[in-house]
Amino acid sequence: MKKENSIFMKIVRNQCFIPLMALLLLVVFNLIADPGFFKITLADNSAGNPILSGFLITILDSGSELAILAIGMTLVTAASGGQDISVGAAVAIAGSVLLRVLCGTNSRPETLQAPIIAAFLVSCVAAMLFGAFNGVLVAYFKIQPMIATLILYTAGRSIAAWINNNELPVISEPSFKYFGEFIPGIPIPTPFFIAVACMIVTALALKFTNLRLYTQAVGINQSSSRLNGLNPAVIKVMSFVILGVCVAVVALIKVSRIATINYSVIAKDIEMDAILAVALGGNALSGGRFNMAASIIGAYVIQFLTTTLYKFKVQSDALPAYKAVVVIVLVVVSAPVVREWFAGFSKKFMKREAA
Amino acid sequence: MSKNQASAAGSFRDKLKNLTDTNLLLAITIIVFFLMYLGAVIFQGGGFLKPQAFFNILSANAALVILSCGLSLVMITGGIDISVGGVTALISMCCAVYLDFHGGNVMTSAVIALAIGLGFGLFQGFLVAYLDIQPFIVTLAGMFFARGLTTIVNTKPFNVANEAFTKLKMTRVTVPFMGSVNKRGIYVDAYVEIGVAVAVLVVILMFCFLRWTKLGRSFYAVGGNAQSALMLGINVKRTRFISHVLCGLLAGIGGFVYFLHVGSGSASHAAGAEMDAIASSIIGGTMLTGGVGNIAGTFFGVLSLGTIQNIVSSAGLDQAWWSGITRAVMLCLFLVIQSVVMARKKKA
Numbered sequence: 001m002k003k004e005n006s007i008f009m010k011i012v013r014n015q016c017f018i019p020l021m022a023l024l025l026l027v028v029f030n031l032i033a034d035p036g037f038f039k040i041t042l043a044d045n046s047a048g049n050p051i052l053s054g055f056l057i058t059i060l061d062s063g064s065e066l067a068i069l070a071i072g073m074t075l076v077t078a079a080s081g082g083q084d085i086s087v088g089a090a091v092a093i094a095g096s097v098l099l100r101v102l103c104g105t106n107s108r109p110e111t112l113q114a115p116i117i118a119a120f121l122v123s124c125v126a127a128m129l130f131g132a133f134n135g136v137l138v139a140y141f142k143i144q145p146m147i148a149t150l151i152l153y154t155a156g157r158s159i160a161a162w163i164n165n166n167e168l169p170v171i172s173e174p175s176f177k178y179f180g181e182f183i184p185g186i187p188i189p190t191p192f193f194i195a196v197a198c199m200i201v202t203a204l205a206l207k208f209t210n211l212r213l214y215t216q217a218v219g220i221n222q223s224s225s226r227l228n229g230l231n232p233a234v235i236k237v238m239s240f241v242i243l244g245v246c247v248a249v250v251a252l253i254k255v256s257r258i259a260t261i262n263y264s265v266i267a268k269d270i271e272m273d274a275i276l277a278v279a280l281g282g283n284a285l286s287g288g289r290f291n292m293a294a295s296i297i298g299a300y301v302i303q304f305l306t307t308t309l310y311k312f313k314v315q316s317d318a319l320p321a322y323k324a325v326v327v328i329v330l331v332v333v334s335a336p337v338v339r340e341w342f343a344g345f346s347k348k349f350m351k352r353e354a355a
Numbered sequence: 356m357s358k359n360q361a362s363a364a365g366s367f368r369d370k371l372k373n374l375t376d377t378n379l380l381l382a383i384t385i386i387v388f389f390l391m392y393l394g395a396v397i398f399q400g401g402g403f404l405k406p407q408a409f410f411n412i413l414s415a416n417a418a419l420v421i422l423s424c425g426l427s428l429v430m431i432t433g434g435i436d437i438s439v440g441g442v443t444a445l446i447s448m449c450c451a452v453y454l455d456f457h458g459g460n461v462m463t464s465a466v467i468a469l470a471i472g473l474g475f476g477l478f479q480g481f482l483v484a485y486l487d488i489q490p491f492i493v494t495l496a497g498m499f500f501a502r503g504l505t506t507i508v509n510t511k512p513f514n515v516a517n518e519a520f521t522k523l524k525m526t527r528v529t530v531p532f533m534g535s536v537n538k539r540g541i542y543v544d545a546y547v548e549i550g551v552a553v554a555v556l557v558v559i560l561m562f563c564f565l566r567w568t569k570l571g572r573s574f575y576a577v578g579g580n581a582q583s584a585l586m587l588g589i590n591v592k593r594t595r596f597i598s599h600v601l602c603g604l605l606a607g608i609g610g611f612v613y614f615l616h617v618g619s620g621s622a623s624h625a626a627g628a629e630m631d632a633i634a635s636s637i638i639g640g641t642m643l644t645g646g647v648g649n650i651a652g653t654f655f656g657v658l659s660l661g662t663i664q665n666i667v668s669s670a671g672l673d674q675a676w677w678s679g680i681t682r683a684v685m686l687c688l689f690l691v692i693q694s695v696v697m698a699r700k701k702k703a
Contacts, residue, residue, distance in 0.1 A: 082491070137687075141694035146491045147435070147633070147643055148690070154630045155683030158676040166676070272499055275492075285492055315510065317622060321503020324496040328482070331493070335486045 015282040015291040019298045022280060026304050037311060042187060052187045055307055060188070063303030064195035065250045069270065070277040070299040071202050072243030074290050075211075078219045079239040080138050081287030082145025083275045087247055089156020090130055091267035094251035096160040098123040099261055102176070103169040112173050124248040130156075131244025135237035153271075161263045170260045180257030191253045198249060202292060212290075215239060219287035269320055276323060277302050279330050379696065380640025381652040387638070388659045395666050403665075410530065410547045412661040417550035418443065418613035420657045422628060423635040424561045425605030427653045430636055431565070432598040433578040433645025434483060434490040439606045440628030441501030442475050444621070446610030448505045451620025454517040461519050468611035469604065475501070476603015484596035498629060505622045512621030524618050528552050550612035557608065562650040574598060578645025627679075634686040635660055642693060660685065 011017060030037040040054035069087055076084050101122045104113035130152060137148035179190055206212045217225040218232045226232055250270075255261055279285055280301060281294030302323075309322055332338055395403045403409075422439045429436045449471060450464040479497050483490045515521070527546040565571040576584040577594045585591050613625060639656030641648030660682065667677045 085495070137690070141691055142697070143690050143694060144435075144491075144643060146495075150437075150630060150633065151683045151687045151690075154627060154686070155680045158679035161676055162680075269499070272495070275495070279492075285489060315506055317506035317510070318503045320499035321507060324498075324500035324503065327492070327496040327499075331488050331496075332482065332486060335488050337485070337487050 015294040016297055018282045019280050019294055019301050023297070023301045023304060026301065026308060030308060034311075037308075045182070049182060049184045050187050051182050051189075055311060057189065059300065059303045059307050060192050062191075062306070063300040064189075064191040065253055066270070066273050066277055066299040066303055067195045067296045068198050068246050068249050068253075069243075069274040070281070070295045071198060071292065072239075072246035073274045073278050074281070074283060074292055074295040075215055075239040076145070076243050077278050077283060077285060078287055078290040079215045079236050080145045081219060081285075082138070083271075083278070083285065084134060084149045084240065084243055085146055085271045085275075086130075086134065086149040086152035086156055087243070087274055088267040088270045089153050089160070090127055090244070090247045091251045091254060091270065092157050092160035092261070092263055093130060093163070094123045094127040094248045095255040095261050095266055096163040096263070097126040098251060098255055099169045099171070100163055102171060107164070107167040107169040108172075109169075110172070112171070112176070116176060116179075120248065120252055123251060124245060127248040127251065128241045128244035131240040131242075131247070132237055135240030138240065139233035139236035157263050160261075164261075166263075168260055168262070172259070176256055177259055178256070180253045180255070194249060194253060198246070199296060206292060216289050220289070272320060272323060272327075273302050273306070274299075276327055276330075279327065279334075282334070285331070380642075380647070380693070381649050381655075383692065384639050384652050384655045384659065388655045388662065391659055391662050391666075395662055398666070398670075406530070406545050407543075408665075410545055410551075412658065412665055413551050413554075414548040415616070415664075416657050416661040417548060417554040418609045418616060418625075419628065419631055419635065419660075420554040420654060421557050421605050421609035421612055422632040423639070423653045423657050424557055424650055425602035425609065426629075426632045427636045427639070427641045427648050427650055428561070428565075428574065428605075429490070429598050429602045430633075430641045430643060431574050431578045431645060431648040432595055433581070434595060434598065435633070435643075436479065436490065436494045436497075436599065436602050436606075437629040437633070438475060438479065438494040438497030438501055439602070439609070439632055440625045440630070441498040441505070442472055442603070442606045443610040443613050443625035443628055444623070445501040445505045445508070446471050446607065447614040447617065447624045448508050448620040448622065450611065450614050451513065451515050452509050454515050454520055455513070461517070461523055464520075465611050468614065469607040472603045472605070472607020472610060473600065474603070475606065476600040479603065480596040480599030483599055484592045490599075502622065509620060510622070512619060512623070514619045521618070523549065524615055548616060550615050553608065553612055557605065558650055558654050561605075565648075565650060570594070570597065575646055575648075578642075578647075580646070627682075630686075631660060631682065634682055634689075637693065638685060638689045642697070643690075644697065 037055050040052055040056055042050055042052055045051045073083065073087070076082075098119050101114050101119035102112050102116065103109050106113075134145075134149050134152060137143050137151070138145045141148075179194070181189065183190055214225075214230055214235050217228070217230060218235045222232045250267065254266055275285075277299035278295050280298035281291060281296075283290045283295060305323070305326065306319060309319055310316075314322065392403065422443065425439060426436055446468045450468055453459040453464050453467060454461070475497055479490075479493050482488050482493045526549045528549060528551065530545045530547060565574060573584065573589045573594050576587065576589055577591050581591050584594075610625075613628075614620075617624065635656035636648070636653050637643065637656070638659055639649065639652030639654065641653065663681050663685065664678055667681055
């Protein structure tokens with residue numbers, strides 16, 4: 001009987017199974033509710049360039065931001081056994097730094113005061129510093145990650161506003177918009193390419209370095225990883241710094257999209273989505289082993305859910321309520337206690353069947 | 356704690372050595388609060404010297420005191436609850452909608468508030484204690500759920516016009532012997548809002564509960580070391596469950612007191628209240644790792660935060676920015692102090 005089920009069980013056991021099933025569920029639901037959801041049209045935008053549009057493209061577009069964050073969040077979760085809830089605020093800070101460098105002292109510059117790449121690097125460094133701050137609190141002061149990041153969660157948006165003297169700089173340079181929207185001539189939104197680039201870099205890093213091994217070792221058993229010659233604190237800080245890089249990339253996309261910033265709205269509630277992506281990917285929120293591909297698929301599924309809810313005219317402020325229900329269902333289903341209970345139940349059922 | 360009492364006769368240095376974590380952290384908190392208040396008096400002039408200034412801080416933070424008490428209970432058992440701010444907003448909105456659109460009376464709205472808080476407490480407590488899910492994830496979901504639900508109940512913020520409610524909202528409790536003479540030489544009684552009476556009652560009740568009841572002591576045992584608590588025959592799961600239920604109930608009371616203070620319903624109410632409550636508990640000497648904490652400390656923690664807020668606003672700084680930053684700095688500072696205390700304790 002075991003042999004019969006082996007291929008089937010292999011598929012079911014695969015970590016990507018859960019997010020893909022969720023995706024399938026959403027696709028079927030949308031197909032039944034309104035097949036128009038899947039329509040993609042090619043049209044010219046205001047600048048006269050052909051672009052694709054449609055709900056699926058929106059998912060590809062916004063989901064890419066989430067996928068980039070999910071990469072960092074997965075590492076942080078695996079290494080520290082907790083999540084970073086300051087990513088939204090950190091995006092605000094990184095975006096604010098980016099604009100500050102681009103605009104200089106003038107909030108409405110005619111020309112850019114610095115090359116975009118330089119501004120991005122500066123914001124990257126800023127985000128990495130804040131990541132390191134979180135990491136040091138977690139690794140050296142042994143504060144639970146979620147509490148440690150609560151500090152930046154509260155102060156982050158204030159700091160972001162303070163960096164730009166509470167002004168809202170606007171960038172008129174058209175090439176700045178390429179990162180968040182479309183590069184002329186390419187009908188697919190740029191964030192998708194950025195996300196793919198991030199995924200390739202991550203895949204290479206996981207393949208050719210010890211990143212995966214070390215992160216999992218620290219996450220599974222900190223003291224034994226220490227006895228094996230690793231420094232858990234350094235690896236934890238490093239995971240937070242990597243998340244900082246991801247945050248800076250997302251900030252570039254977010255700020256580029258609207259060519260300005262709104263400190264209290266930018267990347268609002270994105271921490272919830274990022275955590276949800278990790279959880280949906282079947283990764284244990286208590287740390288240890290992780291599956292990056294599953295997290296990334298999870299991120300796109302979450303965006304699929306968000307877009308579906310938007311299509312049904314759910315207000316953006318009410319979205320968290322629905323997502324919270326999804327989170328609760330996910331954590332309850334994946335809770336060891338529930339699994340045991342379920343396993344016991346099915347065993348009993350099988351026995352009765354056999355009898 | 357008994358260690359401390361036993362050494363009461365010893366020299367000062369012995370005393371200092373034997374200070375338990377609870378008392379050491381509590382002492383730090385109280386000293387910080389008095390220093391801060393002193394600083395406020397020095398830099399902001401005599402306004403802070405009047406008892407009424409203190410009572411105003413108390414009135415503005417009555418709800419936070421109650422929420423923080425609930426959080427302290429959960430944190431002492433080693434858990435956390437970040438849904439209290441969301442629950443407070445949800446309660447304000449539900450009560451406001453009930454009072455204004457459905458013509459309800461005030462007593463029923465209070466019952467609604469308690470029921471909402473209790474409901475969140477029961478559900479989250481069940482998930483945390485009996486299904487063994489991380490409290491942070493559960494209550495994070497609870498927070499987002501409550502916030503989202505608030506917008507679903509009603510999108511636009513509005514003020515409550517219900518007469519009985521406004522009357523209750525305007526009720527002031529006079530504090531005897533604390534009045535001051537105003538500029539025209541007339542004696543004015545010092546007063547507090549009605550919520551303060553509730554908050555003080557909650558603080559006293561919770562203080563006694565934690566100190567002298569069997570269940571209260573088992574909270575510390577579970578937070579200190581769940582394994583040993585289990586071996587002592589304490590029902591760990593039930594204790595955790597009860598701590599969350601109590602926190603939910605207190606969130607219900609706190610939510611109603613908050614509603615009584617602001618008198619309106621809005622989805623953005625009590626933004627960051629969970630953070631303030633956690634910060635107050637931590638400042639008050641409650642350990643995040645569990646097993647250590649004191650309601651009296653929590654009370655002073657809230658007062659410290661309230662005083663900072665007052666200093667910031669009376670210094671004319673842009674409050675929205677600075678209160679966020681100052682709170683975060685305080686939280687960071689106290690977290691680091693705790694961590695250092697813990698590390699030293701481990702070494703010793």
